[in-house]
Amino acid sequence: MGAKSMDNRKGIALVSRRKFLQLAGLSGGSLILGASLPGWQPAWASGLEADTKLNLFVSVDSDDTVSIICHRSEMGQGIRTGLPQVVADEMEAEWAKVKVVQGLGDKRYGSQNTDGSRSVRRFYDTMRKMGASARTMLEEAAAQRWSVPVAECEARAHRVHHKPSGKSASFGELAELAATQKVPDDASLKLKPAESFKYIGKPVPTYDTPDMVTGKAVFGQDVVIDNMLIASIERAPVLGSKLEKLDDKAAKKITGVIAVERLDGGIEPPLFHPLSGVAVLATNTWATMQGRKALKLSWSDTPHAQHDSASFIETLKQRVSEPGKVITQHGDAQKALEAADKRLQATYSAPYLAHATMEPVSATALAKEDGCEIWACVQDPQSVQAHVGTALGLPAEKIKVNVTLLGGGFGRKSKPDFVVEAALLSKKTGRPVKVVWSREDDIHHDYYHAASAAFFEAGLDKDGKVSSWLQRTAFPSIGGTFAPGADHPAPFELDLGFADMPFAIDNRQCETAQAEYHTRIGWLRSVSNIQNAFGVCSFADEVAHAAGSNPEEFLLELIGPDRKFDPSQGEYKYNNYGESQEKFPVDTARLKEVLRRTAAKADLSSVANGRSSGEGWGIAVHRSFLSYVGIATKVRVQNGKLEILEMHCVCDVGLAVNPDRVESQMEGAMVFGLSLALMGEIKMEKGAVSNSNFHDYPLLRIQQCPAMSVEIIASEEPPAGVGEPGVPPVAPSITNAIFAASGTRIRDLPINRHLTLA
Amino acid sequence: MELTVNGEKHQIDADENMPLLWALRDLLQLTGTKFGCGAGLCGACTVHADGMAIRACLTPVKAVAGQQITTIEGLSSAGDHPLQEAWIKHNVPQCGYCQAGQIMTAAAFLEKNPSPSEADINQAMSGNLCRCGTYPRIKAAIKDAAASHPGKGDEINGGEVNG
Numbered sequence: 001m002g003a004k005s006m007d008n009r010k011g012i013a014l015v016s017r018r019k020f021l022q023l024a025g026l027s028g029g030s031l032i033l034g035a036s037l038p039g040w041q042p043a044w045a046s047g048l049e050a051d052t053k054l055n056l057f058v059s060v061d062s063d064d065t066v067s068i069i070c071h072r073s074e075m076g077q078g079i080r081t082g083l084p085q086v087v088a089d090e091m092e093a094e095w096a097k098v099k100v101v102q103g104l105g106d107k108r109y110g111s112q113n114t115d116g117s118r119s120v121r122r123f124y125d126t127m128r129k130m131g132a133s134a135r136t137m138l139e140e141a142a143a144q145r146w147s148v149p150v151a152e153c154e155a156r157a158h159r160v161h162h163k164p165s166g167k168s169a170s171f172g173e174l175a176e177l178a179a180t181q182k183v184p185d186d187a188s189l190k191l192k193p194a195e196s197f198k199y200i201g202k203p204v205p206t207y208d209t210p211d212m213v214t215g216k217a218v219f220g221q222d223v224v225i226d227n228m229l230i231a232s233i234e235r236a237p238v239l240g241s242k243l244e245k246l247d248d249k250a251a252k253k254i255t256g257v258i259a260v261e262r263l264d265g266g267i268e269p270p271l272f273h274p275l276s277g278v279a280v281l282a283t284n285t286w287a288t289m290q291g292r293k294a295l296k297l298s299w300s301d302t303p304h305a306q307h308d309s310a311s312f313i314e315t316l317k318q319r320v321s322e323p324g325k326v327i328t329q330h331g332d333a334q335k336a337l338e339a340a341d342k343r344l345q346a347t348y349s350a351p352y353l354a355h356a357t358m359e360p361v362s363a364t365a366l367a368k369e370d371g372c373e374i375w376a377c378v379q380d381p382q383s384v385q386a387h388v389g390t391a392l393g394l395p396a397e398k399i400k401v402n403v404t405l406l407g408g409g410f411g412r413k414s415k416p417d418f419v420v421e422a423a424l425l426s427k428k429t430g431r432p433v434k435v436v437w438s439r440e441d442d443i444h445h446d447y448y449h450a451a452s453a454a455f456f457e458a459g460l461d462k463d464g465k466v467s468s469w470l471q472r473t474a475f476p477s478i479g480g481t482f483a484p485g486a487d488h489p490a491p492f493e494l495d496l497g498f499a500d501m502p503f504a505i506d507n508r509q510c511e512t513a514q515a516e517y518h519t520r521i522g523w524l525r526s527v528s529n530i531q532n533a534f535g536v537c538s539f540a541d542e543v544a545h546a547a548g549s550n551p552e553e554f555l556l557e558l559i560g561p562d563r564k565f566d567p568s569q570g571e572y573k574y575n576n577y578g579e580s581q582e583k584f585p586v587d588t589a590r591l592k593e594v595l596r597r598t599a600a601k602a603d604l605s606s607v608a609n610g611r612s613s614g615e616g617w618g619i620a621v622h623r624s625f626l627s628y629v630g631i632a633t634k635v636r637v638q639n640g641k642l643e644i645l646e647m648h649c650v651c652d653v654g655l656a657v658n659p660d661r662v663e664s665q666m667e668g669a670m671v672f673g674l675s676l677a678l679m680g681e682i683k684m685e686k687g688a689v690s691n692s693n694f695h696d697y698p699l700l701r702i703q704q705c706p707a708m709s710v711e712i713i714a715s716e717e718p719p720a721g722v723g724e725p726g727v728p729p730v731a732p733s734i735t736n737a738i739f740a741a742s743g744t745r746i747r748d749l750p751i752n753r754h755l756t757l758a
Numbered sequence: 759m760e761l762t763v764n765g766e767k768h769q770i771d772a773d774e775n776m777p778l779l780w781a782l783r784d785l786l787q788l789t790g791t792k793f794g795c796g797a798g799l800c801g802a803c804t805v806h807a808d809g810m811a812i813r814a815c816l817t818p819v820k821a822v823a824g825q826q827i828t829t830i831e832g833l834s835s836a837g838d839h840p841l842q843e844a845w846i847k848h849n850v851p852q853c854g855y856c857q858a859g860q861i862m863t864a865a866a867f868l869e870k871n872p873s874p875s876e877a878d879i880n881q882a883m884s885g886n887l888c889r890c891g892t893y894p895r896i897k898a899a900i901k902d903a904a905a906s907h908p909g910k911g912d913e914i915n916g917g918e919v920n921g
């Protein structure tokens with residue numbers, strides 16, 4: 001996603017205690033380590049420069065507590081367990097004595113932008129080094145204390161042991177002396193061999209679970225600050241629209257309402273600016289909501305008020321049926337199509353989607369003359385620093401960002417518009433302000449996943465072999481949220497499962513068609529992989545059936561020989577999720593292995609799949625976020641009614657650092673994918689979203705959730721993405737199963753437009 | 759107005775139509791009970807009133823004055839309710855936001871139906887959404903809690919339960 005810069009200078013250094021305490025808000029701490037980390041910023045997303053030499057920390061207290069900073073945001077993916085467990089393992093710390101400390105927003109940590117399924121893969125090696133470095137320094141401290149060679153000292157289970165004499169000292173006892181040791185350089189660091197891992201690759205229990213089941217966990221919505229006001233904001237319903245008239249007399253009469261404030265907005269490109277709005281501030285949430293209902297206001301007209309999602313999707317379908325902008329070209333797809341024995345075409349579409357995190361976004365701010373403190377559920381605290389700083393006219397370092405737990409993120413909480421609202425309102429009122437978004441606010445004012453259309457055409461030769469493949473897609477780019485003029489899918493969106501389509505077809509062509517934005521477009525869990533995989537995996541299945549082949553065998557042949565390939569061609573440079581292709585190649589052997597195992601979960605024979613039984617299996621496999629995931633789904637279709645009977649996931653995510661959290665992310669991805677495929681649809685009429693809450697933007701409920709399984713392929717490859725790659729293959733596995741069961745091919749999502757859900 | 763929450767009496771100064779959710783969260787600072795939809799559609803705000811699971815977002819405070827309100831903070835004194843233990847054992851939560859509501863719904867339901875079938879669980883839990891998709895583990899944890907504490911639900915009736 002966008003330009004990336006990376007700095008591979010890695011090294012571990014002692015940082016001053018003051019700096020550590022300042023970053024973490026910790027007390028005590030004798031051994032404090034920092035590590036410089038590779039930096040990564042989507043430059044267009046945050047406007048931050050890519051600062052590269054930054055730090056992450058671990059400390060040991062004299063009471064034996066090992067504090068490990070988690071600088072990434074926890075939103076259900078288990079990162080506050082996953083990264084610290086790596087450090088603890090290398091360090092020989094006992095998990096029960098580890099305290100996880102949430103890092104404040106600070107550039108010195110490196111990127112804290114928790115998206116793109118990259119926390120573990122980006123920080124795994126560094127975390128190991130941090131742990132190993134701490135262990136080495138503790139061993140050296142023990143050697144010094146006992147005046148013995150360091151080779152005779154060994155850290156084990158939170159103590160350092162002197163092997164010859166059998167004496168030992170706890171980490172806490174050694175902490176102070178350890179802090180005075182020289183920091184080992186990278187080259188001399190000895191990492192643990194994989195067979196002696198205690199926590200890495202093991203299902204370490206989630207750090208925050210005990211607090212979550214007792215109501216103690218603090219989310220953005222839960223922040224309480226003395227003397228704070230609560231704000232509820234009525235916002236412009238259409239992009240670009242501004243407040244015209246306001247009558248707030250009735251609102252101000254509501255008991256508990258303290259103030260009514262305007263927020264300027266209507267700026268394009270929308271970036272992370274607040275929308276034009278009117279905030280009602282009160283001493284409690286109920287009063288602010290009542291006050292808001294009593295507002296009388298009107299909004300200015302904008303060209304986006306013509307936007308209608310249903311006709312927009314029709315327009316996109318029309319546009320993808322005509323020649324578009326060529327992105328990549330292998331052989332001569334057009335000529336091969338003309339020479340084909342059999343030609344097949346299909347057009348797919350998918351609607352706008354909203355994130356609908358269970359916790360609607362919320363932020364609390366206390367703005368002062370010379371700085372501002374924030375408490376919020378954000379995926380990227382540094383982006384908050386930058387945007388709040390700009391809005392208040394303060395340097396970013398003057399914005400202190402405390403990251404709470406996130407009640408779901410999925411990409412929504414990496415956009416800090418709601419935090420800027422809180423900061424501006426605090427400045428206007430001179431009091432701490434918590435902005436509470438309601439579910440309606442959340443559904444009405446999201447950064448939506450783009451509506452899309454895609455056209456596919458394949459040519460088969462006499463033997464039923466695919467000789468040509470043309471694919472063309474159109475959807476408003478995320479780029480439109482950040483820069484004017486974006487009116488085609490951008491290359492970084494084609495990187496996500498479209499231009500890197502893995503089929504070994506001699507003549508193939510990838511194109512885009514025009515699509516302009518009319519609302520704020522943003523990234524949602526797995527981003528354009530959603531529509532890209534839906535198109536590619538559906539069409540491959542269609543061609544398989546047309547060729548009279550078993551989908552597994554057909555796909556294996558289509559993917560072709562085992563190879564590692566670079567999808568780049570000409571102007572088009574494949575970004576590979578910001579990683580090198582040496583470390584994370586596009587590897588068809590891994591994809592095929594996932595495919596075989598996925599197919600083994602299903603029964604793809606024509607006997608099992610039949611219109612008479614009304615039952616059928618579908619499969620789909622897809623590489624995204626450097627991981628390979630296959631989904632096998634069994635459905636029953638009877639009298640226009642659809643029931644999802646089973647769903648199985650097979651994944652190769654490289655090394656699974658915490659297999660239990662990998663499994664839970666895949667379960668979550670299946671549920672997320674089921675919601676979007678079966679019932680996910682944001683509708684826009686006259687430029688405004690017409691859905692409002694879970695009755696008309698439904699999510700999958702427990703009784704609709706099929707029996708599931710997750711198979712994680714054991715792998716020694718470096719850890720790859722986990723949070724997102726489970727989502728893309730879900731939708732096509734379902735529609736492929738529906739076809740197998742009923743002969744009905746669903747090409748326009750969501751599925752409940754065509755079939756009733758059981 | 760007086761509210762009894764987790765066994766403690768509180769005097770609150772609130773509009774009698776204020777939903778219990780906001781009285782709990784804003785006035786008593788019991789933030790374990792969550793705001794998910796404000797419309798009875800998600801179950802994140804579930805608490806008990808005299809042992810019955812209710813949606814706090816739709817319940818005006820006047821409707822529960824005089825009743826015993828239990829929130830997630832008061833479900834057990836040490837976080838050791840059989841469901842809380844089962845939730846930890848199955849590592850149920852992802853983001854955790856819906857989980858207080860899930861547990862409160864399940865707790866009231868298990869009191870009434872200590873050995874539920876899969877269909878019973880589906881029905882009882884159908885009003886609680888989880889965007890993170892923890893449904894398979896919620897089911898497993900409820901079954902586990904029911905199996906390992908077969909008598910739990912019958913404490914009210916004082917009877918024996920086969921399990």
Ligand code: FES
Pocket residue numbers: 792793794795796797798799800801802803804813814815816
């Ligand atoms: S917040 Fe009460 S049901 Fe959703």
Ligand code: FES
Pocket residue numbers: 076358407408851852853854855856857887888889890891892
């Ligand atoms: S755990 Fe996140 S919504 Fe249920």
